[in-house]
Amino acid sequence: MAADLAELTGMIEAALPGAAVEVIDETGSGDHLRATVSADQFAGLSRLDQHRLVKAAVKERFDDGTIHALSVKTSTPA
Numbered sequence: 001m002a003a004d005l006a007e008l009t010g011m012i013e014a015a016l017p018g019a020a021v022e023v024i025d026e027t028g029s030g031d032h033l034r035a036t037v038s039a040d041q042f043a044g045l046s047r048l049d050q051h052r053l054v055k056a057a058v059k060e061r062f063d064d065g066t067i068h069a070l071s072v073k074t075s076t077p078a
Contacts, residue, residue: 002030003066008058015057016041020077031068038075050074 005023012021012035019039026032035054042050051072061067 003033003061005033008033008035008061008067011061012037012054012057016053026071031066033067033069034071034073036073038077040077042074042076047074 003025005025008023009021012023013019016037016039019037019041022036024034026034035058037050037054041053045053051074054072054074055062055070058067058070062070
């Protein structure tokens, strides 16, 4: 089952209001994805904690097997 990129984007945006989010399918298989997220909520957090916030937002899709791998790139807005 391929991931719904719009749904995943929405899940991250709901968890991090105001974030700029882009989710892409890296392999075309729908289960290896990359999320690029810029959010004010990342200020003062370690990179690891930033990534944990993003992955927690889509945990449901990891748990149900929709997502196999998610690479994450985070930043704070300039």
